[in-house]
Amino acid sequence: MPWLTVIGAVPLVGTAVIAALPKERPELAKRTALATTLVVLALTCVVAARFNVNGPRFQFTEDVKWIPAFGIHYALGVDGIAVVLLLLTAVLWPIVILASWQECEESRRSVKTYLGLFVSMETVLIGVFAATDLFLFYALFEVMLIPMYFIISSRGTARSSYAAMKFLLYSLAGGLLMLAAVIALYVLGPHSFRYADLTGLHLPTTDERWLFLGFFAAFAVKAPLWPLHTWLPDAVTEGPVGGSVLLVGVLDKVGTFGFLRYCLGLFPQASHWFAPVVIVLAVIAVLYGALQAIGQRDLLRLMAYVSVSHFGLISLGIFAFTSQGQSGATLYMVNHGFSTGALLLIVGFLIARHRTRGIHDFGGIQQVAPILAGTFLLACLSGLALPGLNTFVSEFLVLVGTFTRYKVAGGLATVGIILASIYMLVMYQRTMTGPVSPRARESRDLSLRERFVIAPLVAVIVALGFYPGPILDIIKPAVAATLQQTHDTDPQPVVQPAAIAIRGGSS
Template sequence: MLTALIAIPALGALLVAFLPKGRDELAKVTALAVTLVVAVLAIVMAIGFDNGGPRFQFTEKYWWIKQFGVHYAVGVDGVALVLILLSVILVPLVVLASWNDAERSGGVDAPPKRSVKAYFALLLTLEAMMIGVFAATDIFLFYVFFEAMLIPMYFIIGSYGGAQRSYAAVKFLLYSLFGGLLMLAAVIGLYVVSANAGHGTFLFGELRNLHIEPTTAKWLFLGFFVAFAIKAPLVPFHTWLPDAAGQAPAGAAVLLVGVLDKVGTYGMLRFCLELFPGAAKWFTPVVLTLSVIGIVYGAVLAIGQIDIKRLIAYTSISHFGFITLGIFAMTTQGQTGATLYMVNHGFSTGALFLVAGFLIARRGSSRIDAFGGVQKVAPLLAGTFLVAGLSGLSLPGLSTFVSEFLVLVGTFTRYKVPAIIATSGIVLAAVYILWMYQRTMSGPPTEKVVGMRDLSKRELVVIAPVLALLVVLGFYPKPALNMINPSVKQTMVKVEKHDPQPTIAEKGIRP
């Protein structure tokens, strides 16, 4: 099943790329059909996932490079499964939302740089890589997918992005390659340690039980952690994200911030904690400090942005601070909330970027001051933007509230000061979201906004499922939590951490 999920979009990308010249509409329809098939198969797989069964299910393992102990090994636990579902749900919506993006590549007024076929082939290739990176249970295979994801995203940003697309694409690539180089060194070091123990392997299940000397473990942890911190991104490794997200087409920005960046936090939870539990505990104070700084720093910078897409990118830096805070709080509630946060943030930020893309396509500008009074001429567009924005500030009743609440409660039970400081991020979120809405949607319509059309049927089909998921998971997150919890418990066992027990002061209490 997992091999099929990886192979179908990869083969679909080849099919789209080799369609006859001039068959742009057929390329779009083919890409959409392929992504819908993948989404249906993934949902079928999720239905067949047994929450009470083995941790990794739908597993496959074959020799790939036998001389070096490399396997093609895939499998999913609850954490990987919910992130794969996030990916396969967002991709067809992005394809539909990007229906005309290739024609507007390089900015609204710039001529296309590449063909429509190439654009949708790159999206399908990216989907295959995203599924592969979450499904890989061989560390070397994970690294291959981790690096391969960069290629389609680099070309999407560099060829179809805004005026500064080349600068943003190169910066994105260089940061990511630097992180990948550090991780490659750590992957090789991990193999050497396993070989010295008698059996060289890259299999996660075997490496998880490997005893590593503490000093060596700290260096290997750093190799993985810095790579994941760049991908996430975590302050101070974040500076590539506002440029990349700001210059990428809106659909690509959805996948960049909504899915690709989750590979970083997923890697922290899966590999940093379980392969190097002692080192993870040793570095926890540093990571918690960086997380809290990121929460406040990202929110403050978001308030001062004048570009809609850059504002959303900075809000994501703040949100990723919450996710890493929950992971390294090392409590069940914190890690469960962090994993659910990855999913909810993907839908929330995806909704914001999608609506921002609709606005930019109409106005021809991403500057906040280019709008004003939109709610009077396009009420559906303004309404969807408001719901997406409210999910960004974790309004109760929307899914992001559940995950943020779990992260803060799980952190507070063990680390009270970081949790209290992180709570300020909620107040700052209300400022940057509501102020952005006020400047773009409220007041009298500006001259350029008068006559702006409301959402089309295609755009409603794109945004409605995302908003519905934000509401449904806000009131009923149990299905996702049931998949996540068993894997989180396994992680807690590996790092030898137990949830703090609540204490009751005995003074003044009568029996």
């Protein structure tokens, strides 16, 4: 059974069904969208359960000649990294659909158009993570911009249109650089776009570095990595909250996924040559994002800068070239999607109730809405990587993996984690504690639908905090294959001669 094709086709069928529904039946469109994404979740869980961690790197492979004259194939397959990102996608999509139950009616577009954009975008993301043909990957990489552009601009305001256009132009500029690199790689290589044919090439040093930059620029915009991040705060602030969850939780992971799969896998020598520069950019992103988050007064803008800081940590782990760093970075991609998704959704509930994004407009929410405040506290603690919650293991692995090669960068990144405690706890204190503000007096606690939205995220945050082993077991073989492509091994611990002498004397 072509599992990956089926999983990707289900949202397309769901989109077609939604498009055929009459505009007068918005509730039916909502139920259809939710049912479609739940089917995708069920099928993805089957794929994840059947993935053999001791098997070949790419599994569930499909390979059909698409445009033979140019060596283009419809080729799909997933390794451990792609599997966990598919799981992240499949889990977040129905949660966001359910969270947007009322938000979709406030869009300037019809309910079925709004939901059709969300559902169709799931197909594109599945294809991006599953593609093993470079041309197919690039095509889907660009196509995913279209539904997200319309989602960001769905409010119909001048600011949302500006944010959507900025997102599109940044992404297109990066994509064009990658297109030039894809064409050059085809010409310089074996005249094939299949990933298996492109790995292990011996390219001239200068050519490989230029090709690396073409891919890196596109992925750095998407990630987003400082200083190419400036589109993200506008997109998160001006777009609908559901769209922001998918943008930060899933779409931006395409950038860091591209670092691992394509930058390191196709250009190992250039990756090492540029690694110190990327490490510097990642550390700046960690600190800059954290400092900007501390100074924000807008809840959504604060969430955007939190993500800039977290993506800096993910990039740091990837370019540390250690198994701990890259395993932690991949796990962080998953955990960031759940923790930041929970934060954004709860912020969205607050904004829907009070029609304001200002942090200082709230206060005392925990006295009138204790369940909302409790879930928000858990999400904040996950955002600052409290031990026992999901992000702690991710950050710990990234920092351990970084320290073994780049001690200064690891130390500076640790400062960013300290700053995270400040912006998360201050945000919670100002919005949830203290005297009840005038806006909060009429606040209500989470409804039954909202509890169904948040409950799965809370469960995942706690479960992965105590037992991340199954996800790490899936990730590790793919990370080992990536390190093999870049000819890296973990640094061996240095034993001081004095320590050896002491042990020898005591024995």
